[in-house]
Amino acid sequence: xxxxxxxxxxxxxxxxxxxxxxxxxxxxxxxxxxxxxxxxxxxxxxxxxxxxxxxxxxxxxxxxxxxxxxxxxxxxxxxxxxxxxxxxxxxxxxxxxxxxxxxxxxxxx
Amino acid sequence: xxxxxxxxxxxxxxxxxxxxxxxxxxxxxxxxxxxxxxxxxxxxxxxxxxxxxxxxxxxxxxxxxxxxxxxxxxxxxxxxxxxxxxxxxxxxxxxxxxxxxxxxxxxxxxxxxxxx
Numbered sequence: 702x703x704x705x706x707x708x709x710x711x712x713x714x715x716x717x718x719x720x721x722x723x724x725x726x727x728x729x730x731x732x733x734x735x736x737x738x739x740x741x742x743x744x745x746x747x748x749x750x751x752x753x754x755x756x757x758x759x760x761x762x763x764x765x766x767x768x769x770x771x772x773x774x775x776x777x778x779x780x781x782x783x784x785x786x787x788x789x790x791x792x793x794x795x796x797x798x799x800x801x802x803x804x805x806x807x808x809x810x
Numbered sequence: 811x812x813x814x815x816x817x818x819x820x821x822x823x824x825x826x827x828x829x830x831x832x833x834x835x836x837x838x839x840x841x842x843x844x845x846x847x848x849x850x851x852x853x854x855x856x857x858x859x860x861x862x863x864x865x866x867x868x869x870x871x872x873x874x875x876x877x878x879x880x881x882x883x884x885x886x887x888x889x890x891x892x893x894x895x896x897x898x899x900x901x902x903x904x905x906x907x908x909x910x911x912x913x914x915x916x917x918x919x920x921x922x923x924x925x926x
Binding site: 702733734740744745746747748751752757789790791793798799800801802803804 | 845856860894914917
């Protein structure tokens with residue numbers, strides 16, 4: 702089973718700052734199968750990035766993804782008030798097929 | 811615009827079977843895979859399983875012995891059954907579209923509580 706470990710657990714930043722969220726896999730993950738989601742309280746997750754670096758439809762260009770192998774990064778340049786949420790990475794590959802990271806909470810400092 | 815909506819009982823007794831249905835509106839269930847994901851209160855996301863509109867399935871090994879996902883293309887619906895539930899199965903259950911790499915469309919989720 703591929704385990705995804707996200708860091709930090711909580712990130713405290715101010716609007717306008719840059720956020721860097723990490724997702725590390727226990728085994729190599731194909732970049733094609735690495736995605737990022739944003740979840741706000743009481744809402745379903747929303748797809749932000751797929752294929753490690755491709756923004757989903759309607760996602761602002763301040764969101765960017767990068768990485769390969771076992772290390773992936775979600776960067777948010779110039780935080781907006783609506784960006785404070787929980788972020789999850791997700792991979793699809795070997796058994797059990799689909800796993801999520803435990804999440805990073807991005808909070809207002 | 812494709813929308814997904816979960817439906818089913820919000821309360822299930824321990825040892826019984828949890829049953830949920832996801833209705834797809836605004837588009838056809840055909841030509842895609844569809845999935846169930848759950849989230850215990852205050853915790854992270856756990857994938858449960860997915861199904862192709864033609865019926866092939868893949869389940870999370872940790873739940874495989876208790877899970878059945880089925881599809882009814884005539885109703886544009888797919889369903890989840892989780893047997894022998896315990897309090898640990900209390901969660902918000904989401905249905906989602908799965909184009910084999912990521913979940914691009916999600917339902918709003920439904921809270922299922924396991925309690926006597």
